[in-house]
Amino acid sequence: MRSIVRVVTTVTRVSIVEDEALMRGMLEEALASHEGVRVVHSVPGVQEARLVITPGSCDVAVLDVNLPDGNGVSLGLQLQRADPRLAIMLLSSEDVMGLFTTVQDQVSKPWSYLSKRSSFARDVLVRAVTATAQGQVVLDPYLVQRSSPRAKTAVAELTPAQFQVLRLVAEGWSNQGVAEQLGINERSVESHLQSIYQRLQIGGEGHNRRVAAVLAFLEQTGRSWRG
Amino acid sequence: MAGLIRQRSLSEHGRVALVFAVVNVALFAILDLSQWMGWGGLAAAKSKGVLGVVSEGLVLTSVNLVFGLLVIGGAFLFRVLSRPWATRLVAVAGLSAVFAMPRVLALLEIGTTPTGSLFGLVEGAVGIAAGTVAVGMALFAADLIEQARTEAQRREEEQARAARAVDELQAEEMRIRRMVSDQLHGTLQYRLVTVTAALDQLASDLAGGKETAVADIRRWAEALEEIRETEVRSLSHAVFPAGLEIGAVEAIELMLRRLPTAIATSVELGPRYRSHIAEEQGAALLPVTERLVAVYAVEEAVTNALKHGRARTVRVRAEAYPRQEPGHWVFEVTVDDDGSGPPDPVPPFHGLDRHRSRIESRGGVLELTTNPDGGGRLHFTLPFRREDDTTAAERPGR
Numbered sequence: 123m124r125s126i127v128r129v130v131t132t133v134t135r136v137s138i139v140e141d142e143a144l145m146r147g148m149l150e151e152a153l154a155s156h157e158g159v160r161v162v163h164s165v166p167g168v169q170e171a172r173l174v175i176t177p178g179s180c181d182v183a184v185l186d187v188n189l190p191d192g193n194g195v196s197l198g199l200q201l202q203r204a205d206p207r208l209a210i211m212l213l214s215s216e217d218v219m220g221l222f223t224t225v226q227d228q229v230s231k232p233w234s235y236l237s238k239r240s241s242f243a244r245d246v247l248v249r250a251v252t253a254t255a256q257g258q259v260v261l262d263p264y265l266v267q268r269s270s271p272r273a274k275t276a277v278a279e280l281t282p283a284q285f286q287v288l289r290l291v292a293e294g295w296s297n298q299g300v301a302e303q304l305g306i307n308e309r310s311v312e313s314h315l316q317s318i319y320q321r322l323q324i325g326g327e328g329h330n331r332r333v334a335a336v337l338a339f340l341e342q343t344g345r346s347w348r349g
Numbered sequence: 350m351a352g353l354i355r356q357r358s359l360s361e362h363g364r365v366a367l368v369f370a371v372v373n374v375a376l377f378a379i380l381d382l383s384q385w386m387g388w389g390g391l392a393a394a395k396s397k398g399v400l401g402v403v404s405e406g407l408v409l410t411s412v413n414l415v416f417g418l419l420v421i422g423g424a425f426l427f428r429v430l431s432r433p434w435a436t437r438l439v440a441v442a443g444l445s446a447v448f449a450m451p452r453v454l455a456l457l458e459i460g461t462t463p464t465g466s467l468f469g470l471v472e473g474a475v476g477i478a479a480g481t482v483a484v485g486m487a488l489f490a491a492d493l494i495e496q497a498r499t500e501a502q503r504r505e506e507e508q509a510r511a512a513r514a515v516d517e518l519q520a521e522e523m524r525i526r527r528m529v530s531d532q533l534h535g536t537l538q539y540r541l542v543t544v545t546a547a548l549d550q551l552a553s554d555l556a557g558g559k560e561t562a563v564a565d566i567r568r569w570a571e572a573l574e575e576i577r578e579t580e581v582r583s584l585s586h587a588v589f590p591a592g593l594e595i596g597a598v599e600a601i602e603l604m605l606r607r608l609p610t611a612i613a614t615s616v617e618l619g620p621r622y623r624s625h626i627a628e629e630q631g632a633a634l635l636p637v638t639e640r641l642v643a644v645y646a647v648e649e650a651v652t653n654a655l656k657h658g659r660a661r662t663v664r665v666r667a668e669a670y671p672r673q674e675p676g677h678w679v680f681e682v683t684v685d686d687d688g689s690g691p692p693d694p695v696p697p698f699h700g701l702d703r704h705r706s707r708i709e710s711r712g713g714v715l716e717l718t719t720n721p722d723g724g725g726r727l728h729f730t731l732p733f734r735r736e737d738d739t740t741a742a743e744r745p746g747r
Contacts, residue, residue, distance in 0.1 A: 193594045196632070216582055218591050220606035221599055224618075228627055239574070273661065274613035344610040347578045 134255040135180040137163035139171045139197065140213065141190050145238065149184065149247070156248045168192035177205035181255045187214040187221065195225060198233065206230035209254045213238060219265050223341050232333050234260040234294070253294040257329065259336040260294030268345045275342035276322045284321070287314040291332060292339045362495045363430055367421065369487030374417025377479045378410045385409050390461040397461070405461050412459075416452040420444045420480040430488065437488055438481070445480025449473050514710060521707075529584055537580040544572055590644050596633045597640040597680065598622065598667055601647050605663065608651070612661060619668025619681075634669055635680055639711070639733040643680055646704040646715065650684040650727035653701065658688020658725050671735075678735050679713075684727040690719040701727075 136153055138161060140146040146164055153159045163174045168191045175183060183201055185194035198210040211234040212222060219235050226232055234254040240262050241247045250260040266289050271278035280288065290300040297315070301308045315335070318324075324334045385406065393402055423444040429437050453472045456462050547569050555562045585591070592600035598618060605614040618626070625634050635643065647665060654660040664685045671678050695717050705715040713731040720726035 188594075195595045195599075215577075216585070216591060217578055218603060220603050221592050221595065224596075224599055224602065224626065270610045272610045272613060344606050344608065346607075346609050347575055 132158055134159050134182060134252050135162045136160065136251055137165075137171070137175050137180040137183045139165055139167070139175075139183065139189065139194065140186040141166045141188075142186075145186075149241065152241075152244045152247050153251065155244065159248060159251060166190075168197050171197055172200070175201055175208075177208075180208070182209045182211055182251055184211045184213055184251065187212055187218055195222060199225065199229070202229055202231065209257070210234070211236060211251060211254045211260070213241060215239070217265055217345065219262060219340065223337070226337055226340075231257060232259045232337065234258070235262055236260070237262045237264060240264045250294055257333075258294055259292075259333050259340075261292045261336065261340060263293040265345060266292050266339075269339070269343040270345070272342050272344045277338060277342035279321055280318060284314050284318050287311060288318055288335060288339050291315070292336045361498075362491055363425070365494050366430060366487050366491035367425070369490045370421045370424075370484050371418075373483035373487055374414060374421065377417060377483055378413035381413050382406055382410055385462065388461070388463055393461045402461070405459050409456070409459055409462070412452055412455045416448050416476065417480065417483060419448045420484055423448070424484050424488075429484075430491070438485060441484045441488075442477060442481045445477045445484075448480065449476030452476050510710075517706070517710065525587055528587055532580065532584055532587075537576070537584070540572075540576050540580060544569055544576070547572075590641075590648075593637065593640050593644060597635050597643045600640065600644045601665055601667070604644065604648055605651070605665065608655070608663070612655065612663060614663050615665070617664070617666045619666070619670075622667055622669045625669065634678070634735065635731075635733050639680065639731055642704075642707055642711065643682060643729075643731055646708065646727070646729055647682060647684055649700050649704050650717075650725070651686075653691075653727075654684070654686035654688050654725050658686055658690060660686035660688030660724060662687040662724075672732070676735050678733055680731045680733060682727075682729055682731075685720050685722075685724060686726075687722060687724045690723050690725045691717050693719070704729075 136159055138146060138149050138153075140149060143166070146166065150161050150164050153161050162180050163171075165171050165174060167189050171183075171185075183198065185198050187194040189197070194212050194214075198212065202208050202210060207230075209231050210229070213236055214221075215238040217237065219237075222233050222235065234250060236247070236250050241250075246263060253260050269289070271280070271285065277285070277288070286304065287300055290303055295303060297308050297311045300311045304311070315332075318335055319331050322335060322338045324331050324338070326334070390402060390406060390409075393405075397405070420441065424437075424441055427440050427444075429440050432440070450473065453469050453476065456472055457464060457469060462468070547565075551562060551565050551569065554565070582591070590600045590604065592603040598616065602616050605616065608614060622634070633640070651663055654663055666683045666685075667680070669678055669680045701715075701717060708715045708729055708731055711731060711733075713729060715727070715729040718726050718728070
């Protein structure tokens with residue numbers, strides 16, 4: 123009995139808005155394969171999304187940025203205005219990860235971003251969706267790994283070790299996850315984070331600082347591509 | 350140029366008025382001649398002889414013509430056409446009154462006209478009225494013709510402007526088509542061919558059991574990713590920049606984020622633009638055409654700053670504010686860099702000129718100057734009609 127209650131309370135309800143049928147099918151299948159995630163809506167466009175995604179009907183909306191009848195950013199803003207507890211994860215095939223920095227200051231819950239390329243990896247997709255539902259900002263791991271600090275920013279002042287920790291936090295890893303990835307202990311991760319908050323001049327407490335650090339990473343890094 | 354056009358139109362306006370006035374005066378003289386016959390001018394033939402009557406008729410006509418021409422001459426000397434209607438009428442009536450006096454005296458000298466103070470008074474009044482009406486009507490007719498001419502000219506200019514805009518649009522479309530096609534046929538095809546060849550090679554290696562094949566596959570997957578993010582993206586950028594469906598500032602931000610990380614970048618929004626974003630969640634402020642114009646102009650400024658000015662910092666400031674007319678707004682952008690700044694005088698940059706003419710044809714202004722720190726500063730204003738009826742989410746995005 124206890125286990126049933128636990129499962130019911132931790133299931134993450136997901137809505138998918140994606141116009142390409144193959145991609146939508148892939149997302150549904152990947153998410154449905156995880157027992158902690160349930161896909162409640164899966165629609166191809168803005169109009170359908172507005173009809174079915176009613177306040178309280180889901181925890182995370184996974185929105186394609188380019189939709190045939192509009193765009194995921196405006197749709198996300200509208201959905202979140204109607205339901206401030208709704209978490210949003212944007213999905214895009216080209217790198218538009220900088221797109222929602224202007225959005226972040228006006229939303230009730232910070233958004234996450236995943237490239238379609240990364241979303242093909244089931245574990246990455248599920249981890250991103252569940253972390254986003256819990257209020258974390260998750261940035262696309264592939265793009266995060268390609269990111270480097272932009273000149274004259276606070277992030278550029280971080281030590282390589284601190285930058286590496288911040289990268290993994292931006293990918294949505296917990297402290298334990300970061301520690302495992304880097305082969306260090308959790309306490310070192312925590313101490314790195316304290317230094318990062320200090321260098322990036324992030325005040326406040328706990329969870330919000332983590333989100334602020336990820337947003338600073340998003341704003342103060344860039345990716346270059348060989349031409 | 351505007352002064353020349355004005356002068357020419359004034360002289361034409363004047364010529365029309367002059368012709369009408371002279372015709373009116375001639376008509377008056379003929380009418381007065383028939384009036385003179387009514388007074389008994391012809392009946393005097395018995396006593397004065399035919400020659401005498403004819404010469405008196407000619408004298409009368411000449412007096413009227415001279416009177417009319419004097420009024421016309423006076424009116425033109427006074428530059429009556431460039432004055433408002435009240436002044437025109439007062440001036441013409443005044444001139445008619447001044448020249449009516451000698452006319453009456455001359456008429457009284459002609460033997461075959463009636464005599465007496467009543468005749469003098471009535472002829473005086475007729476002279477004032479005739480002069481005023483003849484010249485006044487001529488001015489009125491000339492004004493009407495001038496109005497029609499100006500209107501036709503305005504319409505012609507408007508049509509020419511519209512035609513120029515269409516030409517410009519077609520030229521721009523051709524430019525983009527050529528660019529997209531060059532890139533499709535050139536670099537993109539070449540790079541894809543390279544990947545295909547490499548994959549072929551890899552397939553043979555795999556068949557031969559080569560150990561590094563996995564690493565090679567990853568490397569080529571990465572190469573494909575690069576092609577997508579560079580070649581394919583630059584093509585789609587030329588047609589429709591990423592983020593443009595969300596808003597001008599978002600597209601500008603995305604563009605700056607693509608710059609090498611050695612370049613420091615920032616986008617600052619003015620208070621009005623900020624409050625718009627906060628209030629109208631998700632609805633774009635500028636119509637999509639103006640967004641395109643603004644984003645490409647900023648891109649040109651940034652490219653020039655990095656390429657010619659060797660800048661390391663690019664700072665974009667954007668603000669939008671309403672104009673007096675309801676629904677009419679202006680988008681104002683300043684792009685500052687820390688490069689060497691534009692040469693003095695600013696040479697005609699081909700690319701920038703294209704953006705300037707595009708902005709000017711929309712009633713805006715674009716200027717390239719040096720900022721107080723010595724770097725380049727591109728500043729432009731772009732008028733637009735606010736997009737209030739549609740929300741960004743309802744417009745086609747791709």
